[in-house]
Amino acid sequence: MGHPPLEFSDCYKDSPDFRETLKCYELELDRTSKFLKELIKDGNSVITAIKGYSLAVQKFSQTLSGFQFDFIGDSLTDDEINIAESFQEFAGLLQEVEHDRMMLVQNASNLLIRPLEKFRKEQIGATKEKKKKFEKESEKYYSLLDKHLNLSAKKKESQLQEADDLLDRERVNFYESSVEYVYQIHQVQDRKKFDVVEPVLAFLHSILTLNNLTVEMTQDFMPYKQELQLSLQNTRNHYDSTCEELEELMKRMKHPSQISKMQNFLPLEGYLYCQEKRALGASWVKYFCKYHKEGRRLFMVSCEQKPATKQAPLLLTLKSCIRRKTESIDKRFCFDVETVERNTPVTFQALSEGDRKLWMEAMDGKEPIYHSPIHKQAEMELNETGFKFVKKCINYIESEGATQVGVYRTVGSNIQVQKLLNAFFDPLNPGSVDFNSSDWDDKTITSALKFYLRSLSEPLMTYDLHRQLLIAAKSDNLDFRLSEIHSLIYRLPEKNREMLEMLIRHLVNVCSHSDENLMTPSNMAVIFGPTLMRAKEETVAAMLDIKFQNIVVEILIEDYKKIFTCKPEDSASPPIPPPRITPRKRQPITISKRPARLYQALSHEHFQHAENGPETPLSWIGISASPKTQKATETL
Known part of the structure; x- marks a missing residue:
């Protein structure tokens, strides 16, 4: 099964589940990067070996062409003339073949290596840069948040307001970097479906050509090649349509009005600090909380880093929620919750005044309920x-x-x-x-x-x-x-x-x-x-x-x-089959092994395709190196 999609709305919540899913994508990205590195290394080895073989054959053809048959007498029969000229014919044939082969070798790097290196450098590299920015903004935001929550409520109102404004700016920066990172991850995951497979398919075709396969074998390969080309084209088209929608969604999610909408999602989720009494006095412990209004259940997952033990989530059943008076505690944004499980009220600290109002609204507290105005757009009707x-x-x-x-x-x-x-x-x-x-x-x-x-x-x-x-x-x-x-x-x-x-x-x-x-x-x-x-x-x-x-x-x-x-x-309907959970297996391709001379080279247009990316994928075009090559190309 694949990884669950990363929702832009999860960037705002920044829950432990979101971070865990993000790690899965990052591991997959590292695995892809290592795979491409090995693929590029082995591809270069193959290209070097083919080039060495071609140079050896060319040297062999030069030796053949350098030898001249001598003859005795003043005339030769037709058979002798053919024999005398055979080495020249052999050498000419080999040189013609190796000319095409060397052009294929020269283009092979552009077909396989350059697109893979480009993908690894531009796409995976861009994702890693987005990750660095996300981690930097994340560390900066949560560090400032901890300092902010420890501010004394007795400070001047102007100082508190300035601190609130600073935190809001850092929150916006953190959220934007998170959304952009998620967007980039989805981009690279989608693009690798064709940006990696397409160059390998092109290189595979050139390898088949270099192995002197028959026209029949190439024809047997053509249905599979065409099917894969069609799949690549469809994937590219789906990506284009999905990318436009995804980019529009990302832009909308960045808008401040969308942030306020997400705050109204149920169940309400987010971070709360809980006051806990310990041997050396009270301390504030950070929890990721999820409140279900139905059943009035509050799930709490501790965010304290304790590698030795893994704490189980806490479950509290609420009876009432009361705002904590400012003068009764030296902390801001606090409220008390009475629960079935505990005899004394539990004191929580929200991240901001607006956050406290949201929690109290969800828990039926005494704070006024705030709703964002909704402006319904005019809609077309099916009339x-x-x-x-x-x-x-x-x-x-x-x-x-x-x-x-x-x-x-x-x-x-x-x-x-x-x-x-x-x-x-x-x-x-x-x-x-x-x-x-x-x-x-x-x-x-x-x-x-x-x-x-x-x-x-x-x-x-x-x-x-x-x-x-x-x-x-x-x-x-x-x-x-x-x-x-x-x-x-x-x-x-x-x-x-x-x-x-x-x-x-x-x-x-x-x-x-x-x-x-x-x-x-x-x-x-x-x-x-x-x-x-x-x-x-x-x-x-x-x-x-x-x-x-x-x-x-x-x-x-x-x-x-x-x-x-x-x-x-x-029409009779067949029974409902299970949904697709594994990729379909293809039938093996049967290829004739009868030898034949088939030498096809890739044109300059295909070289441009490998370097710049085509409007339509994978167009192999034969060059006009020789009449024999042209004939083989027409057969394709």
């Missing part, structure tokens, strides 16, 4: 005007823009999109917009359609069915995947299913022109997956599931007729 809008968009696109390259991928102007939506959904005169006007172009209309679907008060495929659709998409059983999605579609509300059928039928029509617009069902699903489906809460885990949302939409497009022309009871 008659919405249906009319979608139909007009579809009719326009199918008549004017279905063959446009990158239709739906190209984004229109935000100002124009808002102008179109405001005009169409004007309460005084809804739907009175001429789409054929010169005011609107293809990009504006496609972007407006996507914006409308994404702005619905509930996604078109509903929150209730979201999890079940994802479970179906994650199944290894392709038949179950289709039948389960088929069944779930018919559990949608009637209006939702009607709108979905109309939209998917349109996407099928657009994808039928993929030779012109380059929009395949897979590419279209990457765009409409997050548009038609979304989780109720925006979390990192939800962002990582976007690729499975794309799979659901891709199935709807590819199997449109089966899903929307017959009800699910018309």
Whole structure:
């Protein structure tokens, strides 16, 4: 099983579980770094060995070409002429082969070593720098927090306010460094799926070429290579779509308003200092506490470092919560809690006045309850005007823009999109917009359609069915995947299913022109997956599931007729298989061992791909080194 996703909200709580999960990711990062170091070292050894072999063959060919057959008499037969010229032919053939081989060796470092070194230096190196910053800010913040909590309540109000402001600034710095570190960790974990596999696949192809494999063997390898290329391309597309969503979420989580929202999460979690009486007097012990309002249970985990013993979590059942008067104790932010388990009240110290109010609010204390104002944004509705809008968009696109390259991928102007939506959904005169006007172009209309679907008060495929659709998409059983999605579609509300059928039928029509617009069902699903489906809460885990949302939409497009022309009871559904928990095993590739001459070299374009990164992955192109090489390349 993989590691649980690191949520940005956990950065704010900074719980022991969050720190433990972070350590798991850091260990995985170190393991990846060591693996890449070994891979680069062994790859260089292979390249050096191939280069040495090629130099030896070239020396051998030079020896052959340097020998001249002498002859006796004044003429030779045709056979003798062929024999006399054989070494020259052999030498020419070897030189031609080794010329291509040396070009492959020269490019091999750029295919394998440079991308891996670049990933190790830029991605893993950047993550380590973020870690250093996170650890530095963490140490700085908690050190200041300890000093802050030990301030006497008898100090001047101006001094206390200045100390509070300083702590708030350090808290913001610590939280920002934590969020950025978590974001970078997710980035490097996702990127290694293709940034590491892609160079190895390219290098593997060059090795197969260097081993003089037959055209038949290369053809046997092609389906696997194409399948892996397709997987890399899809992963890259999912990453691009997930990365955009993840980056937006990170930016929102940094906003101060989001911090106040997170404080209202239940159960309430955070650090509290508990006053404990000991032989030499009272002391304050730091605990990570979690309060469940249902059952009034308070779980406390000690944060004292005692390597010899591991203390079990404490459980207290609350009876009441009372604010501690300032003059009764020389500590700030204190409150007393009466519990079932203890005869005397337990005194706690919160991290700040606002933190104390949150704890007392959750525990039904006597402090006033503070709520952050909520400004609900206007939301689109799935009504008659919405249906009319979608139909007009579809009719326009199918008549004017279905063959446009990158239709739906190209984004229109935000100002124009808002102008179109405001005009169409004007309460005084809804739907009175001429789409054929010169005011609107293809990009504006496609972007407006996507914006409308994404702005619905509930996604078109509903929150209730979201999890079940994802479970179906994650199944290894392709038949179950289709039948389960088929069944779930018919559990949608009637209006939702009607709108979905109309939209998917349109996407099928657009994808039928993929030779012109380059929009395949897979590419279209990457765009409409997050548009038609979304989780109720925006979390990192939800962002990582976007690729499975794309799979659901891709199935709807590819199997449109089966899903929307017959009800699910018309086809028998297989039993529900368990969810995917292990990677699928591939069938071994059978490769013919008959020898043949096949020498393919990689072009300068592929060299540029290895160095700068391509727009489309892994395009092997043969060079024009010789007619024989060109012929072998055409065979591929």
